[in-house]
Amino acid sequence: MASKYYVVWVGATPGVYASWPACQAQVNGIVDAKYKSFPTREEAEKAYKEGWKKHWGQGKKPAAGASAGFKAASAKTASSAASKQEIDYDSISVDVGTRGNPGPVEYKGVDTRTGEVLFERGPIPNGTNNLGEFLAIVHALAYLKQKGSAKTVYSDSRTALKWVKTKTVATTLERSEKTKEIWALVDRAVNWLKTNTYPNKVLKWETEEWGEIKADYGRK
DSSP states (O other): OOSOEEEEEESSSOEEESSHHHHHHHHTTOTTOEEEEESSHHHHHHHHHHOHHHHTTOOOOOOTTOOHHHHHHHHHHHHHHHHHTOOOSSEEEEEEEESSSSEEEEEEEEETTTOOEEEEEEEEEEEOHHHHHHHHHHHHHHHHHHHTOOOEEEESOHHHHHHHHHTOOOOOOOOSTTTHHHHHHHHHHHHHHHHOOOOOOEEEOOHHHHOSOTTOOOOO
16 A cells, blocks of 8 residues: 555646656656645545645635625735745755665755756765755755856755754764765855855745655655
């Protein structure tokens, strides 16, 4: 039995899929693809029948009979909620792939609209998932600065996003001969953040609303 089921509403072949690779094959390169994961097949099949508008972050309409003022306020609130959940496709999405935590780490950045790989690094021995996510975000920011681009950067790691914001990392991974490579990269990334400015938004990818991030390695 699959641990997750994936609904593809808009993709090469819409339907319900029992693995991320199968789902990914339907959405990679598809502009405005719409897909989402569910814990059971029953929930996935129900969501597929109900359509993406109910499950893909759309705001609800005001209840019938509400006053004009309440309707206006509700519409404004719904519009605001929906706008927060819209994907900025003119962006880079990053993700990390690990085999053990700690263990070998690799990461990549992709064009959110097309899935094209823009950069990748690894495997780096003896790292952690959060350190890999942190490195991927900073790599994306440096990549975009070099190109003079103000594109948004997406990551699905709250921890790494916090580290980028504070320009520091808080990890239990010890510095040793085995971890010297990833620590060298992390130290360089922290220094880059402290000595550079950037206009780019660095945002959380809302997996529950949008499905897996485009850079996902599919190691679920």
